Amino acid sequence: MPVRLPSVRHCAVLLSAVWALSACTLFPVADDAPVARKLAALPSADALLLGEQHDAPAHHAIERETVEALAARGRLAALALEMAEEGNDTTHLPANATEAQVQTALRWNDKAWPWADYGPAVMAAVRAGVPVIGANLPRARMKDAMADVSLDAQLNEAAREAQREAVRSGHCGLLPETQIGPMTRIQIARDRAMAQAVLKARQPGKTVLLVAGAGHVLRPLGVPQHLPSDFKVTSVRLLAAATADDEGARGYDATWRTPPLPAKDYCAGVKAPARP
Template sequence: MALSRFSPARAPRLPFLLVATLVAAALAGCSALSSDAPDAPVARRVAALLPVDALLLGEQHDAPEHHVIERETVEALVARGQLAALALEMAEEGRGTAHVAPTATEAQVRAALDWSDKAWPWASYGPAVMAAVRAGVPVVGANLPRARMKDAMADVSLDAQLGNDAYVAQQDAVREGHCKLLPESQIIPMTRIQVGRDRAMAQAIVKARQPGKTVLLIAGSGHVVRTLGVPQHLPNDVRIATVRMLAAPTLANVVPGEYDRIWQTPALPPQDYCADLRRPAKASPQ
């Protein structure tokens, strides 16, 4: 029975230490709940996840708010002296800023990362990247190089990197991700590319790992799913936290267990992402 239902004269007297314990527990519960609230400061949300060896931050690529959160996450880890490296899906494995000075220009940083502005608008990702560079923290490319993707499509060893259920689920994710328009003959080769990319990102995390610090990976949300993505390719001794940033009005489509945290952001206007894929390809000029 709640204490508020008793009159002051009849309310039972609880020992002071018990009351203090109950109050502390209630406050702790409120703190845990509020750390992931949409209006909670990013630094508080990050602190609630530490200590981890790697923080995997899954974005929706066209959500502006997600890029703001990414920069603030970099800044929060830098402020704590705990950012080991910033790893990016948006740059290829083998590219990085280890030999770039903290005072480098954005053009120099983009050259070091071989940045593709057409694929990944620098205006969206540059602030997070430069926050790391200015702090003297290495930024590393984590994605499977495009030159190796053809080989990955034919690499049957990639079929065994996930358990059977997870591999089937990854194939389904590839179908959905391509709007169910891919020929069935392309599902396995494209799934191998996805697995290869996840494995490359995991390897980048392992290489950048430092004791007592955190590697931050920024990637599409599909890559940081615990049951399918990068976490499946990390050694068991790597402590991780996975976050999905979700630009949606509700959490109705969130599957429990896929991520450790969901950071909800304002919904984007409705958009048909499959429209371009449905359009017939234009004939090349003769």
Template sequence: MLSPLPLLCRRAALSMAAVLAAGCAGLAGPAADAPDTPLSRRLDALLPAQVLILGEQHDADAHHALERETVQQLAARQRLAAVALEMADSGRSTAALPPTATEAQARAALAWNDRAWPWTAYGPVVMAAVGAGVPVLGANLPRARMKDAMADVSLDAQLPPPAWQAQMAAVREGHCGLLPESQMQPMTRIQVARDREMARTVAQAAQAAAPGRVVLLVTGAGHADPALGVPQHLPTDLKVRSVRMAAGGAGADRQRFDALWATPAVPPRDYCAELRKPAAPAKP
């Protein structure tokens, strides 16, 4: 049985750094950009690139604001080819919409699931792209394909063994230790399948882009991780830059990213407590 993915995605994004910290101790990494560093300077340090991945903490409002501003600045420079989102399924796109499209039209084009991903958080990112005439692409593995992914043993070999073990550890931690051991491998396959689907969407858009333009992927920090996420599945001839946006500046895994963008801390929230709540009794 599939777990409540939106809540678990948030939990996994918050815990990924802690899960992987042991394997990263003592490694040097990029210094965090101060919150007052101009975004234009941050982008200058990362470009040119064909793919730019922003790894967010899903409940950090400052990350959504940075994503919107990144879209606006890249579009203003005529450097933005497309925006791909973890928050919508692959095959969905706003490409057929005019820049004057409404939010309702954009939501319909992406088959937006507001219960999973609040439009109030991601709508400004989407509409900044639509208004600039830049297509927004759903990139995530559709839920209808997750059952097949759970049984696809070929996914077990898509990562180096240490990365596979780290991914499995992140799945365990992201599920608050509540996932039966028998489900660990199938659920890890789903994570790998999601990364591969996002990579496929991004690679296709990048290969079709005009020279000098970049495809922006907005996703969770774990998916953005070059050691075990989407970058693992992208063609090696693509120039990829991956950013970890870190609420409070924390991030033991920073050394694997091309940049660490520090943002104000977010009040802690115990997602595991929400998962452990007993189910409401059925009505007679």
């Protein structure tokens, strides 16, 4: 399974830690506005990064609608996914490919990422003749990433510390401190891999859509940090909450709110491993 920090907890820590690192503008838009209207309110970009809460059904619906809206306007260059590993794509499949064929092409891990959640957006892209590409760091490369000290220099000190704190909290405070650095490198390597996938899919006059967890699309320390300065990026947080906190919004260009979900403690029942 991919390294996957608890989404709500992970993002809450990231948001509180990096608010001072970003001066991005929040583009106001009505929460109940159609997705096509929300897209029209955003600046044109080479890439649109949608940061989801993994367990929010409304976010998956927005992702499908975003694919459909961009494709209908002939603007969708590719759909890139955190949920599939780099090196897997649908470019060789026809628009009428079956869902089984698409899952095979992407080497989909249904246990980690339920196809029922992501399949509609993926299939909307395939039906539109738009390639779907895996963007996440392959699991086989994670061990090397953990030992790659050069990854430490990919973020400035403040952003790196924010990522370290997110890893610490995202694992419910149970990781040995000696593992915080290596696990942080995996997160940085994942963001860099997603950025590289987005760059490879770039097409003039079109937009690459990346779907990933909200923490990955934070401007101060996520995927945008690994893209060149002349690459136009718009980062949108999908937020299942009654209100949008101004502090957290600073790490994104826009926040699209959806109905709140019941509070959930992702660390409830998690126990520290027994000591020998």
